Amino acid sequence: MILISGYLFGRHIRDNMQNRTSAISSIRKSLEYIDNKIIIENMYLEDVVMQCIEEIYGDEKLPEPFSDFIANIRENNMDTQNAWDRACEKYYTQCDYIKEDEKKYISQIGSLFTIVDKERQSESAKRIISGLNDIEKQSSDKVKKDGSLALKISMIIAVMLIVLIV
Numbered sequence: 001m002i003l004i005s006g007y008l009f010g011r012h013i014r015d016n017m018q019n020r021t022s023a024i025s026s027i028r029k030s031l032e033y034i035d036n037k038i039i040i041e042n043m044y045l046e047d048v049v050m051q052c053i054e055e056i057y058g059d060e061k062l063p064e065p066f067s068d069f070i071a072n073i074r075e076n077n078m079d080t081q082n083a084w085d086r087a088c089e090k091y092y093t094q095c096d097y098i099k100e101d102e103k104k105y106i107s108q109i110g111s112l113f114t115i116v117d118k119e120r121q122s123e124s125a126k127r128i129i130s131g132l133n134d135i136e137k138q139s140s141d142k143v144k145k146d147g148s149l150a151l152k153i154s155m156i157i158a159v160m161l162i163v164l165i166v
Contacts, residue, residue, distance in 0.1 A: 002165075006158025010151035017147050020097040021139040023062055027106055028132040030056045030066065035125040039118055045080070046070055065091035065106070084110025105131045 030052050037048040049066050057064045065087040072083035088107055092098055098106070105128050112128065115121040 002162050003155070003158045006154045006161075007151070010154030013150040013154070014143070014147035016097045017139070017143045017150075019062065019095075020099070020102075021136060021143055022060070023095055023098060024102055024132055024136045024139055026056055026060060026062060026064065027102075027109075028129055028136060030064075031109060031112075031125055031129050031132070035122055035129075039122050045113060046073065063091060063094040080113040081110045084113060101135055102132070105135070 033052045033056060034045075034048050037043050037051065038045065043051075049070055053064065053066050053070075057066070065084070068087035068090050069083050072078045072086050073080065076083070078086065085107070088103075088110070091106075092103060108124075108128050112121060112124045115124060
């Protein structure tokens with residue numbers, strides 16, 4: 001029982017690391033999708049975000065801030081910056097594995113939505129995407145390195161605990 005608990009604890013740590021990488025990746029992909037649709041197809045923000053939710057998050061089980069963002073705009077008549085800030089607050093409580101570096105970039109997306117000039121908006125989006133891409137790579141490397149290490153350490157501690165009990 002101790003051995004199984006150790007394994008499950010290590011796996012929980014590794015899964016949280018993987019969820020963080022997946023969340024960053026999904027936000028980055030969403031921003032790329034939104035930027036492309038607005039620049040190339042000249043679509044409205046709300047329509048693009050709704051399509052993005054279906055395309056990017058359709059099958060994923062991870063929480064996402066975009067649904068709350070649209071709800072805040074439509075139902076609460078909020079401006080885009082406040083709607084995004086409120087959506088992010090809820091998103092951060094659901095995703096406790098999101099760290100401050102990611103929050104900095106994710107929060108900047110709200111100010112991106114307020115820019116009227118599409119070229120400036122696209123440039124800002126590319127900066128945020130680049131930052132998220134760097135964080136995603138670091139997070140992925142950390143999962144590979146530290147995820148298996150966490151699993152091994154929790155198993156070693158479980159074995160040591162069994163030895164101490166016996």
